[in-house]
Amino acid sequence: MTDKTNIIIVYAHPRRDLSRANEQLINAAAELGHVKIVDLYAEYPTYYIDIVQEQERLIAHDVIVLQFPLYWYSTPALLKEWQDQVLEYGFAYGDGGTALAGKKLLCVITAGGSKDTYSSNGTNNYPLSTLLTPIQQTAILCDMEFLSPLVLYSAKCAATDDRIDTHIQHYLTTLTNLKGAQ
Amino acid sequence: MLTGLLFQAFVYLIASVITVPIAKRLGLGSVLGYLIAGVMIGPILGIVGSETEALQQFAEFGIVMMLFLVGLELEPKLLWDMRRRLLGLGGLQLGACVAAVTGVGVLLGLSWQIALIIGLIVTQSSSAIVLQTLTEKGLMKTDGGEASFATLLFQDIAVIPTLAIIPLLAMPDIIGDANIGAAGQAHETLLAALPGWARVLATFAAVGVVVCGGHFLMRPLLRFIGESKLREIFTAAALLLVIATALLMELVGLSPAFGTFLAGVVLANNEYRHELESDIAPFKGLLLGLFFITVGAGIDVTVLLSEYGVILAMVVGIIALKFTVLFGMSKLLKVSHSASWLVGLGLCQVGEFGFVLINFSTQNHALPSELGQMLSLVVALSMMLTPFLFIAYDKFIMKPEHDSDVRDADNIDDIGNVIIAGHGRFGQVVNRLLLAMGYKTVVLDHQSSVVDDMRRFGIRTFFGDASRPDLLIAAGLSDAKILIVAIDDVERSVEIVKFARRERPDLHIIARARNRVHVYTLYQAGASDIVRETFDSAMRAGRYALTALGEHPFQAERVSSLYTKFDRKALAQMAPFYSDDGTLANEAGFKNALEEYKVNLTDAIALLQGEKHARGEKGWTPPPRSFYERQTMNNPQDDSENSKPYPAEF
Known part of the structure; x- marks a missing residue:
């Protein structure tokens, strides 16, 4: 345990083969070497999550990254199931639930719509900062620090208009800065 | 008489058993091993002598068998895909090589007829050495391997017209001092008495018999034999098939090697292909080995010593000339650089058909017998040098490009590397799922009725007992990605897993288990995934029962x-x-583990049923009421919570 990586990325993508942006992001992160990556859909293809294993993983890391494409203004279903099962009473919150206290939570999200659509006069009406409040409040209840999320808007055309490379760089810098964080 | 025969067999076998493994270990390859064995027992120790010539004719049948096996590997479609190379590379190199050698011969003062015959003889490369070596080195499916094969195949086919041309080149002055009556007698076929058009017709009819017979007749015949479940009769049938084809070809004056190759291609789609392959392979191996030994043993030391200058010059000259032509033509036809070297270095010897053509030419008085003897030596020596050229290729050419070369070949077959042993109720389902996803599978089953049924639905299935190691190898074990052992015989499934694990430590093996003890033995045997055949279905039945009971x-x-x-x-x-035979080796340890398991399971299910909160396997349950009561008491803090700044807009 002396050489433990302090960042864990919980990656939830049900169709990695169709991914345009998330795959590039996760592959770049994997190159870093000091992050632990959990491909949630690969480990639990039947949605039957090994709660003990997941809790042990969270205990072993200081920074928890949730990386996912935005589905219906929220996480893909398996990542929600993961929250329901793993962040349980007595572990993450409630009586004796202090396992995550002091850790940092970072959401890394790709969204199909452009940034303009996520505003009071856009199609999606609400900014992401409002839509993500359930996750933010989860972090608060677990006594975790909710870091400002990394969002890639208009993810489908990010590769064609050259934004993906800057975003990857941004992601890697963030992860590297978090490496020493406690 | 029997003692003599046994002694002879003893000498050949012991020479190869000693020499070949040593040669292989030293990285010289098996072909050179056999050749050295031949030199040892022939010229050096003098144990065997002139009888090798008779033996050689018998051993040449190994080449016929080899081409049958090559044909089996080559579906008609693949052959068609090869046509450009076959005609282009094969045809060009043949023409260029004959022209070059003939030219040099004439310049050296030979008559044009003799020069042409020598040209035709030395064009032939050695299928036996080259194919054997390429297979051993795993180069058959590389670019260079395919180009070599195409060239060799064209040469084999070219033997047929060559045999027709040679008698026309016979020299009156050579015939003069021989007994004319015997000329060509040995090679007169049954058709000699027929008029020309009938002969052509008969030749086409023979090819038709091989193609149609192979396509329509062999399947029911082999099934009938397979159902008798007599292994040796199936082997006999396989041998009969090869021999009958060869005989038919001889009768109409075609090359037996070409005929059996054709038969092989026709049978390449047959479900008995792997069975035939594994039955013929040992015979081919032994006969080819014998052939190489006779080449080594047949080196005539007296001629070699008296004429060594001329002979060595001829060997070096011919190898250099052939290399230049082969390398040049490959380059011309845009074969990759390392592959061109492989074709050039690999095929620059004179092959076994050289012996056949030399004998035929001297018998037809187209070649003086002293020259024939010297040429025989040249052929043998050039064959003996070939393994060294392959070693040179390995050392100097292959290194830099090798990786990419082999990986290319891998990608082509990437999808096709699943072997399914057993196609009963279990294997079928697995196979259908894989096929539905577009993966190619090789399926083996030992019941011919199963094989037939599957064929009817268009599923490629092969007949054969998957617990036979040779059959697994023939099915492609050496480059398979996954082996699925789906047979229901407990002992044989363990055998298969053990063998496959020994051959391929990196292979992913999925095995079907009958019961717990079978699981343990499969685990010891080295299976990667073990599936109890009834467990999942029983679990589903249990789930239905729980639901019906109101859960x-x-x-x-x-x-x-x-x-x-x-x-x-x-x-x-x-x-x-x-332990690996399925018996309990450590009873105390087992009982402890079993007890622990029972306790854990009971606890886990109790937790699952109740609402009690404790760490363990339980999943979501509502937090206790006290949690919510405390939450409402925390109201005053809510304001401060709300006043927490949200992260800046993102």
Whole structure:
């Protein structure tokens, strides 16, 4: 345990083969070497999550990254199931639930719509900062620090208009800065 | 008489058993091993002598068998895809080589007829050495391997017209001093008495018999024989097939090697292909080995010593000339650089058909016998040099490009590397799923009725007992990605897994297990994934029962998932207490593990059913009421919570 990586990325993508942006992001992160990556859909293809294993993983890391494409203004279903099962009473919150206290939570999200659509006069009406409040409040209840999320808007055309490379760089810098964080 | 025969067999066998493994270990390859064995027992120790010539004719049948096996590997479609190379590379190099050698011969003062015959003889490369070596080195499917094969095949086919041309080149002055009556007698075929058009007709008819017979007749015939379940009769049938084809070809004056190759291609789609392959392969191996030994043993030391200058010059000259032509033509036809070197270095010897053509030419008085003797030596020596040229290729050419070369070949077959042993109720389902996803599978089953049924539905299935190692090898074990052992015979499935694991430490093996003890033995044998054949279905039945008893379907699902997980974990924990024959090796350890398992499982299910909160396998349950009561008491803090700044807009 002396050489433990302090960042864990919980990656939830049900169709990695169709991914345009998330795959590039996760592959770049994997190159870093000091992050632990959990491909949630690969480990639990039947949605039957090994709660003990997941809790042990969270205990072993200081920074928890949730990386996912935005589905219906929220996480893909398996990542929600993961929250329901793993962040349980007595572990993450409630009586004796202090396992995550002091850790940092970072959401890394790709969204199909452009940034303009996520505003009071856009199609999606609400900014992401409002839509993500359930996750933010989860972090608060677990006594975790909710870091400002990394969002890639208009993810489908990010590769064609050259934004993906800057975003990857941004992601890697963030992860590297978090490496020493406690 | 018997003692003499036994002694001879003893000498040949012991020479190869000693020399070949040593040569292989030293990286010289098996062909050179056999050649050295031949030189040892022939010219050096003098144990065998002139009888090698008779033996050689017999051993040449190994080449015929080899081409049959090559044909079996080559579906008609592949052959058609090869046509450009076959005609282009094969035809060009043949023409250029004959022209070059003939030219040099004439310049050296030979008559044009003799020069042409020598040209035709030395064009022939050695299929026996080259194919054997390429297979051994795993180069058959590389670019260079395919180009070599195309060239060799064209040369083999070219033997047929060559045999027709040679008698026309006979020299009156050579015939003069021989007994004219015997000329060509040995090679007169049954058709000699027929008029020309009938002969052509008969030739086409023979090819038609091979193609149609192979296509329509062999399947029911082999099934009938396969159903008798007599292994040796199937082997006999396989041998009969090859021999009958060769005989038919001889009768109409075609090359037996070409005929059996054709038969092989016709049978390449047949479900008995792997069975035939593994039956013929040992005979081919032994006969080819014998052939190489006779080449080594047949070196005539007296001629070699008296004429060594001329002979060595001829060997070097011919090898250099052939290399230049082969390398140049490959380059011309845009074969890759390293592949061109492989074709050039690999095929620059004179092959076994050289002996056949030399004998034929001297018998037809187209070649003076002293020259024939010297040429025989040249052929033998050039064959003996070939393994060294392959070693040179390995050392100097292959290194830099090798990786990419081999990987290219891999990608082509990437999807096709699943072997399924057993195509009963279990293997079928697995196979259909893989096929539906577009993966190619090779399926083996030992019941011909199963094989036939599958064929009717268009599923490629091969007949054969998958527990036979040679058959697994023939099915492509050496480059398979996954082996699925789906047969229901407990002992044989363990045998298959053991053998496959020994051959391929990196192979992913999925095995079907009958019961727990079978799981343990399969685990010891080295299976990667072990599936109990009835466990999953029993679990589903249990789930239906729970639902029918009033449990919520989702709860039933979770209990059965939990149960499955515990059960599999326990199996893995208990497996080490068994020895590899399925008996309990450590009873105390096993009992402890079993007790622990029972306790854990009971606890887990109790937790799952109750609302009690504790760490363990339980999944979501509502937090206790006290939690919510405290929350309402925290109201005053809510304002401060709300006043927490949200992260800046993102």
